[in-house]
Amino acid sequence: MRNRQEQISQVVVTAVQMRHIEERIFAAGMHVAALMEKVAGLIARRIQDIYPNFGQEGEKDAGTQRCGDAESKNVSVSLRLPLFASSVSSPHFPSLSSSIRVGILVGPGHNGGDALVVARELYFRGYEIWIYSAFSKLKELTAQHLQYAQSLGIPCYQEISQLQDCDFLVDGLFGYGLERTLTDPIAAAIDRLNEWNKPIISIDLPSGLHTYTGEVLGTAIRATHTLCLGLWKLGLLQDQALDYVGKAELIDFDIPLADVQAVLGDTPKIKRITPATAFSTLPLPRPPVTHKYKEGHLLLICGSRRYAGGAILTALGARASGVGMLSIAVPESLKPILVSHLPEALIVGCPETETGAIAQLQLPEKTDLSSFHAIACGPGLTKDATAIVQEVIASDAPLILDADGLNILAQLGTIPTLQKRKATTVLTPHTGEFQRLFPDIPDPKHDRVLAVREAAAQSGAVVLLKGARTAIANPQGLVWINPESTPALARGGSGDVLTGLLSGLLAQAVTKQIAVEDIVATAAWWHSQAGILAAQERTELGVDAFTLTQYLMKILSNPKV
Numbered sequence: 001m002r003n004r005q006e007q008i009s010q011v012v013v014t015a016v017q018m019r020h021i022e023e024r025i026f027a028a029g030m031h032v033a034a035l036m037e038k039v040a041g042l043i044a045r046r047i048q049d050i051y052p053n054f055g056q057e058g059e060k061d062a063g064t065q066r067c068g069d070a071e072s073k074n075v076s077v078s079l080r081l082p083l084f085a086s087s088v089s090s091p092h093f094p095s096l097s098s099s100i101r102v103g104i105l106v107g108p109g110h111n112g113g114d115a116l117v118v119a120r121e122l123y124f125r126g127y128e129i130w131i132y133s134a135f136s137k138l139k140e141l142t143a144q145h146l147q148y149a150q151s152l153g154i155p156c157y158q159e160i161s162q163l164q165d166c167d168f169l170v171d172g173l174f175g176y177g178l179e180r181t182l183t184d185p186i187a188a189a190i191d192r193l194n195e196w197n198k199p200i201i202s203i204d205l206p207s208g209l210h211t212y213t214g215e216v217l218g219t220a221i222r223a224t225h226t227l228c229l230g231l232w233k234l235g236l237l238q239d240q241a242l243d244y245v246g247k248a249e250l251i252d253f254d255i256p257l258a259d260v261q262a263v264l265g266d267t268p269k270i271k272r273i274t275p276a277t278a279f280s281t282l283p284l285p286r287p288p289v290t291h292k293y294k295e296g297h298l299l300l301i302c303g304s305r306r307y308a309g310g311a312i313l314t315a316l317g318a319r320a321s322g323v324g325m326l327s328i329a330v331p332e333s334l335k336p337i338l339v340s341h342l343p344e345a346l347i348v349g350c351p352e353t354e355t356g357a358i359a360q361l362q363l364p365e366k367t368d369l370s371s372f373h374a375i376a377c378g379p380g381l382t383k384d385a386t387a388i389v390q391e392v393i394a395s396d397a398p399l400i401l402d403a404d405g406l407n408i409l410a411q412l413g414t415i416p417t418l419q420k421r422k423a424t425t426v427l428t429p430h431t432g433e434f435q436r437l438f439p440d441i442p443d444p445k446h447d448r449v450l451a452v453r454e455a456a457a458q459s460g461a462v463v464l465l466k467g468a469r470t471a472i473a474n475p476q477g478l479v480w481i482n483p484e485s486t487p488a489l490a491r492g493g494s495g496d497v498l499t500g501l502l503s504g505l506l507a508q509a510v511t512k513q514i515a516v517e518d519i520v521a522t523a524a525w526w527h528s529q530a531g532i533l534a535a536q537e538r539t540e541l542g543v544d545a546f547t548l549t550q551y552l553m554k555i556l557s558n559p560k561v
């Protein structure tokens, strides 16, 4: 069972794929109404966990303007409230002396149907329910649920302003069926309710977001929670959606794995990185009889007189990877400071340019670039180190390029330059570097997954596109997305730490036949988990890049899988 849950948590779907999976379930005999009951029942229970109702016993009056007609009627509503009366405080509801008032936003499709089943369930659990439904045409099942809700006396409004006094809102306007840009009056209603700054729980995805790209289609609900149904929708894992998604979680409603596999294939093309996937490679296994050169020999080429810190941070990231042997090539003048920070590493002082960049690599005798299991090149180099970058690209060692390594590659021409390489290449750009490297690929701001996949296919490299939701693609089109991180990492030097960690892991992985994209995904996960843990203990402001390096080992020593 755990295995099923794990597999489900890795799956990421588009709207089309979700619809095909759903069609298989219905074709197999599950009735759509029964599935909606099941799913919405799970949502209602989760909402009760998030916002428990400590209501007062009693009766309430509610002024009702019925949906579908303009007349206003006053109907007395008898609420079935819990037997215990209490006055409690919560972070969301400073003083709760009566039941919680929930605004339910109902759209025309089955997302609206889900919301209406939730409305009914919460109503019977003692919540006070007010419905907003402004569509003249509803899908049949949704219309039936609305009719039943109204028969219970639940008030239903066509004006969003009527819901302003609700304690929180449930967003069932649109789910994965939204394909067109939202227009008024619904767009204006969404803008209005966003201004209220109320907690909003979105069903499946915040209404207004594109299911695949996470793009805002005109306007969108700014949710505090998103309860994603059945399988993760790709749009929720795109950076541009994150301002709207809030805390996202999956409501697993037992979609059979066979149906998922029938639609996505045995090896889905887009996967979420989970703790279990990361720990399938961590800690890297080490046989009892081994030696340092068998456990990965990594060469870092980094730093300049101007950027000494980048070299130290990259090296500290590599140290945390457990790599067997760490060699670090830096400009001669940086050698003492590197030695003092990393006494275990072999520091190779290199001749410098006038500007303090590495002028040429001067490796120890009997060592050439092919001696290394991996080479990482770039952090702090400056653009004056072009010759060095050309030299490592020409080598046959697995290569990680970052920072100025990427900027120099972009100047050389990314695709023709990399075409000559036979060994593995990993590129780790942030969005700006990505655009310089791949000017012909559509801006990743629109669709990061599409962009990173295209970049990997064109360049033949494994590409890690940094961001709030880092995405990694291999040239065959497989994409890994890192679903959890923290803005605490948006801080100078944290990318250098990732480069070091990733390079150290890659140097070990090549000796252990682990797929490159898998170890890159593991590195991205490990790095962000360290950021999350550090932010929990020290606040988001307390995660400088050096501190981050100190948290890396804590993730391995206290695994929470």
Ligand SMILES: NC(=O)C1=CN([C@@H]2O[C@H](COP(=O)(O)OP(=O)(O)OC[C@H]3O[C@@H](n4cnc5c(N)ncnc54)[C@H](OP(=O)(O)O)[C@@H]3O)[C@@H](O)[C@H]2O)[C@@H](O)CC1
Pocket: 018, 019, 022, 035, 036, 039, 107, 108, 109, 110, 111, 112, 113, 114, 139, 173, 174, 175, 176, 177, 178, 179, 180, 181, 182, 183, 203, 204, 229, 230
């Ligand atoms: N997957 C599953 O197994 C399960 C799925 N379930 C639920 O079903 C949801 C999907 O339901 P859905 O297909 O009815 O689509 P949904 O998102 O509710 O809305 C589409 C409606 O909006 C309309 N419309 C579109 N764009 C518009 C616009 N710009 N402005 C205005 N209107 C617009 C469009 O109508 P149209 O105008 O195109 O005819 C259509 O009627 C899913 O997210 C989940 O919550 C669960 O109940 C059970 C398990």
Ligand SMILES: Nc1ncnc2c1ncn2[C@@H]1O[C@H](COP(=O)(O)OP(=O)(O)O)[C@@H](O)[C@H]1O
Pocket: 403, 430, 466, 467, 468, 469, 470, 485, 486, 487, 488, 489, 490, 491, 492, 493, 494, 495, 496, 497, 498, 527
């Ligand atoms: N908002 C964010 N949320 C989560 N992670 C972030 C965010 N912004 C940046 N990061 C992560 O921080 C790191 C920043 O790397 P980079 O931009 O190369 O910084 P630097 O060059 O200063 O080291 C990347 O791993 C990136 O994924």
Ligand SMILES: [K+]
Pocket: 111, 171, 172, 173, 174, 175, 202, 203, 204, 205, 206, 207
């Ligand atoms: K929704």
